[in-house]
Amino acid sequence: MLDWEPGLATLYDKIWDDHLVGRRSDGVCLLYIDAHLLHEVTSPQAFEGLRLAGRSVWRVAANLATPDHNVPTENRAAGIGGISDPVAREQVVTLDANCKQHGITQFDIHDIRQGIVHVVGPEQGATLPGMTVVCGDSHTSTHGAFGALAQGIGTSEVEHVLATQCLAQSKARNMAVRVDGALPDGVYAKDLVLAMIGMTGTAGATGHTIEYTGAAIRALTMEGRMTVCNMSIEAGARAGLIAVDDITLEFVHGRPFAPVGAAWNAAETYWRTLESDADAQFDKEIVLQAERLVPHVTWGTSPEMVVGVDGCAPDPADAANEIQADSVARALHYMGLSANQPVTDIVLDRIFIGSCTNARIEDLRVAASIVAGKRVAKSVKQALVVPGSGLVKAQAEREGLADIFLQAGFEWRDPGCSMCLAMNPDKLLPGEHCASTSNRNFEGRQGHGGRTHLVSPAMAAAASIAGHFVDVREWI
Amino acid sequence: MKAFGVESGVVVPLDRANVDTDQIIPKQFLKSIRRTGFGDNLFDSWRFLDEGDIGVTPNERQINHDFVLNLPRYQDGGVLLARDNFGCGSSREHAVWALMEYGFKAVIAPSFADIFYNNCFKNGLLPIVLKEEKIDELFQLVAREPGFTLTIRLPDQRIELTDGTHVDFEIDAMRKRKLLEGLDDIDLTWAHTDAIRRFEVGYRTRRSWLFKD
Numbered sequence: 001m002l003d004w005e006p007g008l009a010t011l012y013d014k015i016w017d018d019h020l021v022g023r024r025s026d027g028v029c030l031l032y033i034d035a036h037l038l039h040e041v042t043s044p045q046a047f048e049g050l051r052l053a054g055r056s057v058w059r060v061a062a063n064l065a066t067p068d069h070n071v072p073t074e075n076r077a078a079g080i081g082g083i084s085d086p087v088a089r090e091q092v093v094t095l096d097a098n099c100k101q102h103g104i105t106q107f108d109i110h111d112i113r114q115g116i117v118h119v120v121g122p123e124q125g126a127t128l129p130g131m132t133v134v135c136g137d138s139h140t141s142t143h144g145a146f147g148a149l150a151q152g153i154g155t156s157e158v159e160h161v162l163a164t165q166c167l168a169q170s171k172a173r174n175m176a177v178r179v180d181g182a183l184p185d186g187v188y189a190k191d192l193v194l195a196m197i198g199m200t201g202t203a204g205a206t207g208h209t210i211e212y213t214g215a216a217i218r219a220l221t222m223e224g225r226m227t228v229c230n231m232s233i234e235a236g237a238r239a240g241l242i243a244v245d246d247i248t249l250e251f252v253h254g255r256p257f258a259p260v261g262a263a264w265n266a267a268e269t270y271w272r273t274l275e276s277d278a279d280a281q282f283d284k285e286i287v288l289q290a291e292r293l294v295p296h297v298t299w300g301t302s303p304e305m306v307v308g309v310d311g312c313a314p315d316p317a318d319a320a321n322e323i324q325a326d327s328v329a330r331a332l333h334y335m336g337l338s339a340n341q342p343v344t345d346i347v348l349d350r351i352f353i354g355s356c357t358n359a360r361i362e363d364l365r366v367a368a369s370i371v372a373g374k375r376v377a378k379s380v381k382q383a384l385v386v387p388g389s390g391l392v393k394a395q396a397e398r399e400g401l402a403d404i405f406l407q408a409g410f411e412w413r414d415p416g417c418s419m420c421l422a423m424n425p426d427k428l429l430p431g432e433h434c435a436s437t438s439n440r441n442f443e444g445r446q447g448h449g450g451r452t453h454l455v456s457p458a459m460a461a462a463a464s465i466a467g468h469f470v471d472v473r474e475w476i
Numbered sequence: 477m478k479a480f481g482v483e484s485g486v487v488v489p490l491d492r493a494n495v496d497t498d499q500i501i502p503k504q505f506l507k508s509i510r511r512t513g514f515g516d517n518l519f520d521s522w523r524f525l526d527e528g529d530i531g532v533t534p535n536e537r538q539i540n541h542d543f544v545l546n547l548p549r550y551q552d553g554g555v556l557l558a559r560d561n562f563g564c565g566s567s568r569e570h571a572v573w574a575l576m577e578y579g580f581k582a583v584i585a586p587s588f589a590d591i592f593y594n595n596c597f598k599n600g601l602l603p604i605v606l607k608e609e610k611i612d613e614l615f616q617l618v619a620r621e622p623g624f625t626l627t628i629r630l631p632d633q634r635i636e637l638t639d640g641t642h643v644d645f646e647i648d649a650m651r652k653r654k655l656l657e658g659l660d661d662i663d664l665t666w667a668h669t670d671a672i673r674r675f676e677v678g679y680r681t682r683r684s685w686l687f688k689d
């Protein structure tokens with residue numbers, strides 16, 4: 001049931017085809033799922049549904065769970081008892097119970113391997129090239145960095161995958177995002193993906209799977225590639241992926257869940273084929289020139305509301321039509337900014353370095369290199385570093401990064417989603433501006449009335465010292 | 477799942493693009509382990525001036541009287557009229573649960589975000605895509621006529637206005653059938669368990685490194 005011509009297939013076509021079980025009687029495709037990641041927020045109702053229907057988990061070994069959204073980032077020694085909110089605690093307890101009941105491997109709150117599910121999967125080698133990966137979380141697109149087809153799903157679909165090991169869906173269209181050239185110093189994967197979203201808009205890739213190609217993508221580390229794929233969903237794409245190469249294989253080799261010996265060799269032979277054909281057909285293509293990119297900052301309440309650090313907040317008077325003028329005006333009002341206000345004038349109350357977009361070891365290294373020997377500005381009320389996993393945290397401590405952050409006046413926390421979505425006690429107060437390395441600047445995302453500016457770890461680090469946004473290119 | 481046939485409802489105009497699921501149901505309500513109890517907190521941070529939490533009832537809250545859902549003429553809304561890219565952001569199905577529990581049976585917009593659109597069909601909420609011009613017209617009609625009501629006939633793929641005119645809409649035939657019959661996705665797939673098993677056997681040989689079990 002190939003819907004592409006031999007020699008013209010995209011990477012997405014190939015992975016799709018490799019997992020196609022068939023078409024259901026209603027015409028919907030069944031796609032076999034290799035890895036299912038679970039966390040505490042979107043799974044309880046799925047397990048409950050399974051129980052009510054009297055079904056069991058189809059393939060227990062395909063599932064891996066860790067609590068991340070609700071866990072506190074302080075006083076971890078207290079374990080689940082340290083979750084002060086009883087409702088949040090019940091959710092983490094419920095994940096524990098569900099995993100125990102079904103025999104699913106879980107890195108629980110005491111486990112050093114616990115962390116944000118999208119940091120943990122790749123770190124463990126649970127995400128492998130060519131896989132189909134799903135999770136009840138939209139940022140599952142992160143895992144596409146490995147040449148895997150990774151998609152965020154809803155709770156009903158979580159139950160569907162638990163029960164049948166399949167996802168029922170129709171195929172998306174193919175979109176290529178090609179980034180030519182090389183990124184300038186001080187400009188990172190985060191800036192690249194923010195620039196792309198600024199170009200496409202938040203719905204520009206709806207109904208498509210993005211493949212990122214081009215020299216600038218090939219030059220990225222796996223961390224950088226994960227940052228880019230992570231934010232595919234912010235352009236509307238359900239998945240974003242990058243072809244496998246030496247960088248991919250080097251990262252995967254030796255990870256706890258990765259194959260070894262003969263199994264590795266067999267896998268590698270297959271993985272080396274995971275790229276689009278030279279003449280692959282894409283339904284849509286956009287091209288960016290890496291050399292022209294600058295550090296980016298979001299000024300508004302949607303990731304597409306983004307400008308270069310040398311730019312200004314827009315003027316509603318310049319908008320293309322009334323609806324857009326209205327949405328610009330509304331966003332400016334919410335953000336407490338005026339039209340044409342330079343980005344570097346934005347004064348920051350809090351700094352958040354964390355989230356599944358930018359809380360990996362490389363992100364922490366970059367941020368630490370900028371704050372080393374300096375002090376967080378007095379006007380900044382709080383500067384947080386929340387590592388993506390317990391293992392990232394331990395490595396950063398071994399490398400001396402934790403000390404650098406602490407000496408600069410940052411707080412050094414335990415892993416979790418934390419202030420990315422403020423389900424735990426880490427949140428913004430109404431009206432506060434935050435330089436955040438996360439992925440969403442929606443109204444209230446980091447706390448009721450909070451104002452989020454999305455930036456790279458380097459930009460967040462520089463802003464923490466200056467107290468307002470600065471062009472990090474001048475600091476390195 | 478609840479079947480969808482013919483439904484009528486007062487139209488509530490939400491004149492904003494890119495309404496994300498964080499707005500539809502803010503994160504503090506996601507701590508629940510149940511599928512119900514979200515209706516009172518639909519659009520919580522727009523509907524109320526204070527920050528709500530699980531267990532705090534609406535009558536303990538400060539109402540934002542300017543927000544469309546709180547205007548007397550839009551009480552008992554059943555159809556939500558919205559702009560582009562409705563439901564973007566987080567995959568939380570809680571957004572669909574909240575809309576339905578509040579009383580919405582359908583959402584009409586020029587476009588929807590993928591995961592949200594999908595989640596609608598798992599629960600019996602009908603997302604209708606109409607052209608921008610049609611949406612503009614509807615916004616104007618709603619503004620003009622208090623109590624503006626639409627009747628949606630899914631079998632005919634038709635939206636009827638009270639003045640006797642109608643608007644037709646497109647919907648994937650399979651998705652339509654699923655809603656009409658209230659079919660459960662897992663049940664549909666369950667009928668193919670033999671095919672899944674057969675696939676798994678071949679796949680295990682082909683991609684053996686993925687199977688340690």
Ligand code: SF4
Nearest residue numbers: 139355356417420421
């Ligand atoms: S870090 Fe933020 S975006 Fe990532 S999974 Fe957690 S809440 Fe979602």
